[in-house]
Amino acid sequence: MDLKETDILGSSIEQHWYYRSKAAATTRLLGNARVDRILDVGAGSGFFSHHLLTHTAATEAWCVDISYEADSDATTAGKPVHYRRSIDSVDADLVLLMDVLEHVDDDVGLLKAYVDKVPSGSRFLITVPAFQFLWSGHDDFLEHKRRYTLAQMEAVARDSGLIVKKGAYYFGAVFPIAATLRLLSQGAQPSPPRSQLKQHHPLVNTLLKTLCSIERPFMGANRLAGLTVFVLAQKP
Template sequence: MDLKETDILGADIGKHWYYRSKARAMEHLLCGVTPSIILDVGAGSGFFSRKLLSNTSAKQAWCVDISYEADSETLEAGKPVYFRRSVDQVDADLVLLMDVLEHVDDDVGLLNDYVKKVPRGARFLISVPAFQFLWSGHDVFLEHKRRYRLNQIEDVARRAGLKVKYGSYYFGAVFPIAATIRLVSNLARSNQLKPQSQLSRHHVVINEILAAMSAVELPIVKINRLAGLTAFCVAEKA
């Protein structure tokens, strides 16, 4: 999760349709998984691990991000959250990498590094932006290196030493709208894509419509291998 987006939305991040919907998709993808200790890599504010602490029996979360100025600790739902710039070994049974791998040159190497830090049997939930043809100024603003097709992020997981359970796209309902806006915008700007965030606070009606469109997908979130703005991969350390 990028701290630049946290800065834009501030305390309203939990109300924004995109993050609200992604958190619900995460919970559906982890249905049946009962985590105890969460390792949240590139966690930013810890939005996603905090959601799991509030809504599941998870006992604690370790949030790792090189952007933190210093190590710190807090509580979420009475449970400890440890913010660290780095960690060595964590006895985590769930590892989150929510929109992280697209930021680094060596995505396989980073993922493998965290595979080594957790016990066998640990579940990994990875999300990345989907489809390179959707590249825009928003990607430049967030300092992305690439976007992924589903088979590409699954290949990264396997090469990092994980066994892929399943993968899927999400935000398929809003995909045609977003794709049209990005492609038209890119054509208008030719090859000069300026860093510009496309994340903004919407009118409450628009926000709820987009959230409702995304919620319609939840029953099929595990099987959508056709299209979406986000690619998810659920894997396990064998």
Template sequence: MDIKEIDILGDDIDNHWYYKSKALAVSKVLQPYKKDTIFDIGAGSAFFSKYLIKNSGVKESWCVDIAYDSEYDEQYAEGLIHYREECPEVEPDLTLFVDVLEHIDDDEAFLKSYVEKAPKGSYFFISVPAFKFLWSQHDVFLGHKRRYTLKNLENLVENSSLCPVNSFYYFGSVFPLAVLTRMADNLFSKKDTPKSQLQRHSKFVNSFLSFLCTQETKIMQKNRFFGLSAMCIAYKKD
């Protein structure tokens, strides 16, 4: 989770439709896979690790982020979270890259560096922002380097010595609205004023968008057409 967006949403972040829906989507995708011990790369506030501990049986999460200025451990619900600036010598069942690779200049080299350390048979979950034509000042604000198609993401995964199990788009239910919003932003916003499009909504709007995206999780893994996020589950074969 991006620290900049934590500053925008504050205590409302757990109930915001976007993060609430994405956490549910991640949890559903990972349901069939072993995940007692996970790496959460670029974890920020550890939002996704905490969600998976409470809802998906994760027992231990190693949260890795260069933003951490100290190392410490936290007992959370029935699990344990370790906050580290660098990756520890631990063999995880699963490694998460939730909205991380789009920030990295050499995304392939970065991903490979974690694949090389991972045990054979371990899984990787990756999500990235989708479609270059959706690029806006929102991406500039968050420090993105690129947006991806499913083909881009699959090539990246395969070039990093991972075998894709499934890849798909998510947030297709709000995609038309997002396209209109980004187009308006690109037309009318000042080009030298990066800003986030993430915002707090009324209870009704937040509940409605959350409902749409929650329903979408039932069919998302068959969606190879459009969405705001591209997602992939893969494993290390050798």
């Protein structure tokens, strides 16, 4: 999770419809395969590693982010979490890149660098924002370089040496609402870049979580539209 958004949501992140739904989609896409050691690239607050350590049998996480002021160690659910500014290699069986690749000029180069740091058989779970036509001040605020289609993200994974196992869009249930709002705003007077993430009224938050929970069992079949691209791949 981007540290800029951590500052906005604070301790309420666990209940926010977007992150709660995205974390649930992450565990669903991973399925029943055992997760042991996690490498979380561009981890920010480490939200998704913390979720997996709390809700799965995962035993340890390495969170890597150049924005950390210094290396440190902590625990989540009694399990070790190592925060590092960089890492050479790690015996991880799951690598997370949650909304990371859209921040760099060379997405294939960054992904391949981490493919080379982990053992054969390691799985990669990657998310990126979907569809360039949805570009908004939110992307400018987070310093994105691009948004992706599912086919584009799958191509990046393959070009990095990975075998794509699953690919899908998520947040399809709220896609029409978000797309309408963003397209309408494109004709408005330009405003300073700012995050569109905010605290919602509890009823709105519950409604959005419910829509996403209804969609989640079918997300694996959604190759049409959504706000986020999910790709699960594996190192040969």
